[in-house]
Amino acid sequence: MKIGCVKEIKNNEFRVGLTPDNVIAYVNAGHHVYIEKGAGVGSGFSDNEYVNAGASLIDNAKEVWDLVDMMIKVKEPLEEEYKYFHEGLILYTYLHLAADKEQTDALLGGKVKAVAYETIMEKDGSLPCLAPMSQIAGRLSIQEGAKYLEKKFGGEGILLAGVPGTPKANVVILGGGTVGMNACKIAVGMGANVTILDINLKRLEQLDNMFGAHIQTLVSSDSNIERAVKDADLVIGSVLIPGGSTPKLFKKKYLPEMKDGAVFVDVAIDQGGCGESSRVTTHDDPVYIEEGVVHYCVGNMPGAVPRTSTIALTNATLSYGLQIASSGLEEASKKNPAIASGVNCYAGSLTNKNVADALGIEFKALDEII
Secondary structure, eight states: OOEEEOOSSSSTTTOOSHHHHHHHHHTTTTOOEEEEETGGGEEEEHHHHHHTTTTTEEESSHHHHHHOOOOEEOOOOOGGGGGGGGTTEEEEEEEGGGGHHHEEEEEHHOOOOEEEEGOOOOTTSSSTTTHHHHHHHHHHHHHHHHHHHGGGGGOOOOOOOOTTTTTOOEEEEEOOHHHHHHHHHHHTTTTEEEEEEOOHHHHHHHHHHHHHGGEEEOOHHHHHHHHHHHTOOOEEEEOOOTTTOOOOOBBBBGGGGGGGTTTTEEGGGGOOOOOTTOOOOOSSSSEETTTEEEEBTTTTGGGGSSHHHHHHHHHHHHHHHHHHHHHHHHHHHHHHHHHHHEEETTTEEEOOHHHHHTOOOOBOGGGTOO
């Protein structure tokens, strides 16, 4: 199979879909790999490294898109890339379609076979291709939140850990999944007062056993969230419904009740965000202030640390990609249900139920088509 990888064009997105080591794996499996010149530079991988790994360098993105059977990316295609879609193309990347009807329509119209990293689900319910970015985003959320608590950025001017004789910051984490747990780990490590909320009592028990007296666990309810955020200096939104739109747990009505200069980091913004006041921002212009609360809603947070993110992501995506390349998407989906769960669009049909429900588009089961 002809495998392609192009330079990401999203704002300040320096990750890349394939590392030179990944290229070696695909070439050794009998495939041809085509890389756009400069695609890996932002993550610290030179063109020479790709050539030495066995890839062919291509001058521009259009040539790569036109040439390949499977395109491996990091972020969803942007509008200027829709023109490259063609029937039968396998697109293997993050898609986040529930919050992006325009992209969904373009994929369906182009009859692209689109496989979304974020909906590949193993039998145990884990999301192996989303997990590494969730880990990074969770850890980054505290790092970024601590920065934007500084007065210079509109924050209240409080140090997360405090110092002896001063109050520590109060950190509230909405959602105890992979993002929330990793945010919790960093917040506890920095010495903040941490409250974490989740609807799953079993998960709260796990977190309580993990962090003990260092955290307060609460059942996620409107009243508990409202009480918690009133005293919060930093709120992390880390709720996820695989493939679907995120519930709006962080209400606009909470903003006037919160501290002036408190910070809200919405890690779920890729799926529409879990805050009613959330709107997508970029690394160039990451924050805005609404009713005194600083909002950080960058849609590609892990792009800020591309070297770590690229290696972590491709560690997770490589095995599934090799299965797709070696067997074809149809056969790979039949052999491995996890790959089938990642197929969001197939030859003009929407094949992910959560996305279909979120966008109001007809759903068609993949096994009815292939």
